[in-house]
Amino acid sequence: MTVVERDEDFAPIENLIRENVERQGFMKLVGAELGELSRGSCTIAVDRRSELLQQHGFFHGGVTAFLIDNATTVAAATLLTPGKRVLTAEDKLNFLSPAIGERLVCRARVIKPGRTLSIVAGDVFSVSGREEKQTAAALATIAVVDAAALAQSREDA
Amino acid sequence: MTVVERDEDFAPIENLIRENVERQGFMKLVGAELGELSRGSCTIAVDRRSELLQQHGFFHGGVTAFLIDNATTVAAATLLTPGKRVLTAEDKLNFLSPAIGERLVCRARVIKPGRTLSIVAGDVFSVSGREEKQTAAALATIAVVDAAALAQSREDA
Amino acid sequence: MTVVERDEDFAPIENLIRENVERQGFMKLVGAELGELSRGSCTIAVDRRSELLQQHGFFHGGVTAFLIDNATTVAAATLLTPGKRVLTAEDKLNFLSPAIGERLVCRARVIKPGRTLSIVAGDVFSVSGREEKQTAAALATIAVVDAAALAQSREDA
């Protein structure tokens, strides 16, 4: 149940999200790219390189966990109203098969938007040539908070 | 309920684990260090640097997710019997407060070891000077598999 | 990715599952009914009555949690090979909206079958007249164990 609405307003939201994600040092370190972005959904992908692997030559589970953390939060952000921000509250992920491909793609979609909590599903796929195989499935809870309250909590922190 | 037993046998297991973790490209990229290692528990930590942050200057949630993924799996590995290997089946993590400190420390401990599944708790702390504040809590399920079956599944994959 | 295969063998499995579920005292107490059963999927539903509610007149969250626990485990059982049994390892569920309808329906489907672990998704819907609204989403990990080992663990327990 991806939510699609009021697309005329989406361009500034998309721009803001892309700027924010570009300012994430960890996104750059991992070398991940923010792909498709629309109301309620988001794709983040990363190409295989040796720095992203574990000892058996597969993508490290931590790369999968990072993709899910980021893609689910960004997907929730696509539905924000003005003056609101998102914070990842929690997520849970199941590993389904080893991430052996040349590229890892995480697709997240909001399954239940909310004024204070959005629930987001995330699926990760390993891509080898034209083949795609699901390697992880996740459910995340994203908190929607006032931008003002968030700034405050940062000063308190 | 950390399990501590048969310490005479632990040195070779510890050596094997440390060698495996050193061969993880992603561990090196993140700059994380495997600290304390004992029967049923493990500590992994990483110092703050700009490559590990998100847009507000906190440690990225993906760094926390990576620490939990790796520390819970390694904690389960400390209890392996010969011929067995570990595979992360799933984990769930709650973010408790923003990770603003100079260092992020993940402590994992097996709360229920098993022949086929071990359940591991992981807690992440942000360290600022002498102060430590919990920033995340997690529960993970780690599968214990035959080394032979694992090798097979890699060839199949 | 619901798995459907070898249907000629399914009748005895279905019979065994239905017999087992009928022997669950808690299933009877709740008044839930095992509906559709096929390779990799399962439906369990229950009608509204006052004994199943919380203080605001909605289905209690515990009823939802029970439906998910049972339906995900049964869905995994539909894919068992001879001599194997299922055990719920863990599950995680998100509540999406209040369960206010006349009937609560849980549909579970295996998203990744495995020799030792099956991953199952479960969705719960509240039914009011002809309308159906999703009230919960879940991911569960079901362990596949040897019947002999399970019997042993029961004696040990």
Next chain:
Amino acid sequence: MTVVERDEDFAPIENLIRENVERQGFMKLVGAELGELSRGSCTIAVDRRSELLQQHGFFHGGVTAFLIDNATTVAAATLLTPGKRVLTAEDKLNFLSPAIGERLVCRARVIKPGRTLSIVAGDVFSVSGREEKQTAAALATIAVVDAAALAQSREDA
């Protein structure tokens, strides 16, 4: 990190919680009892009887799931300020061992209270004579909402 504070104000909160829990039809059907209640923690227990079991004679996983759902939510409610209510957002539970005892006890404690989200840990124990064995571990996210908004969402629902 159980939160204990302002105990002079706790009596009316405790009374309100006990009244609410008594109005839960499902609590009565299961036969569970709300035990200890203090700032940030809660105990709910139930005695073994055949209506609560699965086909092997253990407590049904759904009973464990119900105890965790209810005890974690009530634990969060003990920390509410006036005009606020709790809603279970999500939980995740790991089964550690079969629940074979005469009594099942769930102890929940808030590990991170919050203005909009409280994170609660729940542990379930099987009691046989004087012995207690942990059978499940859980982490739950409980939303703290305005009573007025909650009433509204009920009318909308």
